Amino acid sequence: MTTSHPDRAAARTKTIMQATLALAQEVGYAKLSIEAVAARAGVGKHTIYRRWPSKGLLFLDSLLSLNEPVFDYPDTGDIVADLRRQICTVVDLLANPPWGPLYQALVGEAQHDPAVAAGLNERFIRPQTDKTIVRLRAAQEQGQVSSDMDLDLVMATLSGPLYFRLLITQEPLTHNYVDRVLEALFAGMSPRL
Amino acid sequence: MTTSHPDRAAARTKTIMQATLALAQEVGYAKLSIEAVAARAGVGKHTIYRRWPSKGLLFLDSLLSLNEPVFDYPDTGDIVADLRRQICTVVDLLANPPWGPLYQALVGEAQHDPAVAAGLNERFIRPQTDKTIVRLRAAQEQGQVSSDMDLDLVMATLSGPLYFRLLITQEPLTHNYVDRVLEALFAGMSPRL
Numbered sequence: 001m002t003t004s005h006p007d008r009a010a011a012r013t014k015t016i017m018q019a020t021l022a023l024a025q026e027v028g029y030a031k032l033s034i035e036a037v038a039a040r041a042g043v044g045k046h047t048i049y050r051r052w053p054s055k056g057l058l059f060l061d062s063l064l065s066l067n068e069p070v071f072d073y074p075d076t077g078d079i080v081a082d083l084r085r086q087i088c089t090v091v092d093l094l095a096n097p098p099w100g101p102l103y104q105a106l107v108g109e110a111q112h113d114p115a116v117a118a119g120l121n122e123r124f125i126r127p128q129t130d131k132t133i134v135r136l137r138a139a140q141e142q143g144q145v146s147s148d149m150d151l152d153l154v155m156a157t158l159s160g161p162l163y164f165r166l167l168i169t170q171e172p173l174t175h176n177y178v179d180r181v182l183e184a185l186f187a188g189m190s191p192r193l
Numbered sequence: 194m195t196t197s198h199p200d201r202a203a204a205r206t207k208t209i210m211q212a213t214l215a216l217a218q219e220v221g222y223a224k225l226s227i228e229a230v231a232a233r234a235g236v237g238k239h240t241i242y243r244r245w246p247s248k249g250l251l252f253l254d255s256l257l258s259l260n261e262p263v264f265d266y267p268d269t270g271d272i273v274a275d276l277r278r279q280i281c282t283v284v285d286l287l288a289n290p291p292w293g294p295l296y297q298a299l300v301g302e303a304q305h306d307p308a309v310a311a312g313l314n315e316r317f318i319r320p321q322t323d324k325t326i327v328r329l330r331a332a333q334e335q336g337q338v339s340s341d342m343d344l345d346l347v348m349a350t351l352s353g354p355l356y357f358r359l360l361i362t363q364e365p366l367t368h369n370y371v372d373r374v375l376e377a378l379f380a381g382m383s384p385r386l
Contacts, residue, residue, distance in 0.1 A: 030305055104304050107360065111301025112223055117363050125361055145382045153354070153377050159361075160353025161346070167300065168318055168356060169349075170310050184346050188381020189338045 016041045016048060017062040024059060025098045029105030034058065056109040056116035063102065064123050073131050079139035080182060083158070086135075087178050090128075095166055095173035107167060129155040145186075157185055209234045209241060210255040217252060218291045222298030227251065249302040249309035256295065257316050266324050272332035273375060276351070279328075280371050283321075288359055288366035300360060322348040338379075350378055 019041035024032050034055050038045040052058035074082045094103045110117035132155050139145045161181045165171050212233035217225050227248050231238040245251035267275045287296045303310035325348050332338045354374045358364050 108301045108304025110363075111297050111304075111360060114363075121362055143384055146380065146384050148380060148385065149382055150373055150377050153373055154382075156354035156357045156362075157350070157374065157377055160355070160357035161349035162353070163361060164349045164353035164356050167304060167360060168352075169314055170303075170307075180343055180346055181350065184343050184350055185378070186382045187339065187341060188383065189342055189347075189379045190381065191336055191339050192341065 012041075012043060012047070013051075016043060016058075017065055020058055020062040021102075024062075024102050029059065029102055029109070032059065054113060054115065056106065056113050057119055059102070059106060059109075060116060060119045060123065063099070063106065073135040075135065075138065077142070079136070079142075079144040080186065082135065084178060084182055087158070087162070087182075088175050091162065091173045091175070091178060095162070100166075104166060107163075125155075132158065205234075205236065205240070206244075209236060209251075210258055213251055213255040217255075217295050222252065222295055222302075225252065247306060247308065249299065249306050250312055252295070252299060252302075253309060253312045253316065256292070256299065266328040268328065268331065270335070272329070272335075272337040273379065275328065277371060277375055280351070280355070280375075281368050284355065284366045284368070284371060288355070293359075297359060300356075318348075321352075325351065 016037060019037050020032070023036055023040055027036075032055055034048050034052075035045055037055075037058065038048055041048075048058065052061065073086050076082055093099055106116065106120065110120050133151050136145060136149070136151060136154055140147055140149065140151075158181075162173060162178070165173055165177065209230060213225070213230050216229055216233055220229075225248055227241050227245075228238055230248075230251070231241055234241075241251065245254065266279050269275055286292055299309065299313065303313050326344050329338060329342070329344060329347055333340055333342065333344075351374075355366060355371070358366055358370065
């Protein structure tokens with residue numbers, strides 16, 4: 001049986017990404033090295049460097065490739081329930097061990113490496129923002145959210161409080177916290193009439 | 194003229210912090226080293242290490258010591274105007290050059306170094322949170338914000354969208370953005386009745 005070149009390349013990519021994630025979980029992101037990934041994956045380090053110029057970009061690819069499918073929005077017709085379910089899915093994955101510390105380290109790396117920041121935005125934040133806007137525009141049309149709501153801002157207001165807790169106060173991100181954030185954002189700070 | 198020991202220590206601390214900030218602006222946080230700070234300040238590096246066990250903690254101290262006074266909340270009786278003025282003051286300082294890249298690097302460091310994260314929270318985030326809650330509780334009592342508003346969450350909802358832009362999308366933080374965030378948070382996402 002022969003394997004075609006694209007299949008072999010895909011299998012090697014998968015092996016490298018699995019080695020990256022396994023090692024990152026074992027030693028932590030700070031101690032992860034492309035040399036160690038190459039050794040674990042059984043490839044030369046130049047094979048990795050040809051495709052990923054930095055460990056930040058390799059790790060970004062590894063993290064996102066395995067998990068993109070879970071980030072689709074449900075649409076049950078109840079915007080609060082759907083936001084809650086989608087945000088809790090993301091939070092369960094990205095804010096808890098084993099992913100939590102790794103995603104946090106990736107965002108930390110994005111503060112020092114503009115290529116990682118750009119990749120994080122292009123690969124993960126921008127697509128999530130687009131999906132969020134599509135889901136919220138539908139909710140606006142159904143009268144479930146205010147027609148005045150600034151759709152361009154909504155990813156920042158929805159995700160910002162989660163990132164604040166993940167990156168700044170570094171307290172645990174719980175479903176209860178997601179509930180409280182959604183309640184606060186839907187109610188608004190203005191006095192009730 | 195003789196100088197008492199506490200005065201000499203305070204002067205030396207000031208010299209070290211000024212050297213830290215000057216060097217950080219010249220070479221960037223990533224290339225900052227305690228050795229270079231010691232040389233610039235004219236002290237031995239052990240003098241620095243005795244007080245600051247890492248460059249992250251030295252930089253945190255240097256950044257915050259010089260700027261704590263500006264973060265007090267005004268109280269003109271108009272909560273939206275006061276929030277706007279206070280947030281714009283912080284944004285002008287922390288999100289623009291020369292501080293912006295340095296503060297961003299500090300938060301990046303906090304993702305890898307728990308002592309920096311703890312120091313950032315104790316020295317800057319917690320006191321700001323306390324001041325924000327005091328100011329908003331007064332506004333609640335004056336009927337300017339909803340009595341249902343979750344005061345424990347308000348720092349996350351107010352600051353989160355700013356940190357999201359600073360750390361994740363890395364777009365410029367402008368006064369217009371602050372205005373839009375405040376407008377969105379006060380109005381809420383629920384449909385207007």
